[in-house]
Amino acid sequence: LALCDLARVPSDIFDNISVSELYTYMVNYSSAAGSFNLYESLDEMLYMMEIKRGLNMDAFNWTSMHHLTSLQRLYIFSSNLVRIGPQFSTMPSNLTHLMIQGGDLEVIEDGAFSGLQLRDVEVSYTKLTTLSRKIFPPGADNLRVLSFRNNKLRHLPDDMFTNMPNLNLLDLSANELVALSDNVLKPVLQNMRLVDISRNRFHCGCEVLWMISFFQSTAAGGRFRHSDEVTCSSPPELLNTKVASLTAAGLRCSTKD
Numbered sequence: 216l217a218l219c220d221l222a223r224v225p226s227d228i229f230d231n232i233s234v235s236e237l238y239t240y241m242v243n244y245s246s247a248a249g250s251f252n253l254y255e256s257l258d259e260m261l262y263m264m265e266i267k268r269g270l271n272m273d274a275f276n277w278t279s280m281h282h283l284t285s286l287q288r289l290y291i292f293s294s295n296l297v298r299i300g301p302q303f304s305t306m307p308s309n310l311t312h313l314m315i316q317g318g319d320l321e322v323i324e325d326g327a328f329s330g331l332q333l334r335d336v337e338v339s340y341t342k343l344t345t346l347s348r349k350i351f352p353p354g355a356d357n358l359r360v361l362s363f364r365n366n367k368l369r370h371l372p373d374d375m376f377t378n379m380p381n382l383n384l385l386d387l388s389a390n391e392l393v394a395l396s397d398n399v400l401k402p403v404l405q406n407m408r409l410v411d412i413s414r415n416r417f418h419c420g421c422e423v424l425w426m427i428s429f430f431q432s433t434a435a436g437g438r439f440r441h442s443d444e445v446t447c448s449s450p451p452e453l454l455n456t457k458v459a460s461l462t463a464a465g466l467r468c469s470t471k472d
Contacts, residue, residue, distance in 0.1 A: 316339050
């Protein structure tokens with residue numbers, strides 16, 4: 216479906232055709248706001264949907280996709296979706312893979328993914344500046360892969376990755392993080408296979424000692440992808456210095472505790 220104003224896909228449009236994948240391009244969703252079963256002709260068939268350059272997506276009624284009981288993968292590229300609210304949580308319970316890449320996304324509200332059992336989530340190249348643990352369910356047991364790379368994240372709450380026992384890949388690279396407490400990663404680091412925190416804007420004071428320790432550890436250091444690209448943005452005298460090359464003595468930090 217391309218270059219159209221979409222209000223509803225008629226129930227007979229795909230008669231006698233098995234459609235497992237649906238690709239849309241520059242579809243205007245402003246007329247679909249009142250639809251409660253937008254894709255009724257695909258209720259039990261559709262496995263994957265790709266939305267590219269979607270228009271007026273903030274008017275999209277996510278509840279209208281609840282009937283797509285076979286939908287497992289949703290990809291949204293370069294669309295003008297600014298906000299994802301709790302209504303997104305009414306998506307089909309079988310949805311396991313979600314990718315939102317590019318576009319105008321600025322906010323993911325609390326509860327947005329709380330009713331879903333997502334396994335693989337990527338939100339990248341957006342205008343996202345903050346995140347809350349409450350966007351996910353209290354126990355995100357199914358979550359394996361989480362990527363928030365190439366956004367504008369400036370801060371993460373200490374509880375961001377709590378109750379995610381099976382998370383093994385985390386990508387926070389290319390954001391605007393100035394600080395990252397070890398408390399943020401502590402709940403998941405033991406089971407983590409790969410972590411990427413490179414290309415952020417870290418202030419290199421005593422708060423990066425935990426990074427130095429992990430990067431220099433043979434056992435833990437291998438989990439940090441591109442650790443040589445984790446560099447200091449401040450103070451000025453340490454600009455572009457690799458965090459792994461720093462020492463507690465050089466930073467004039469006490470290591471007693």
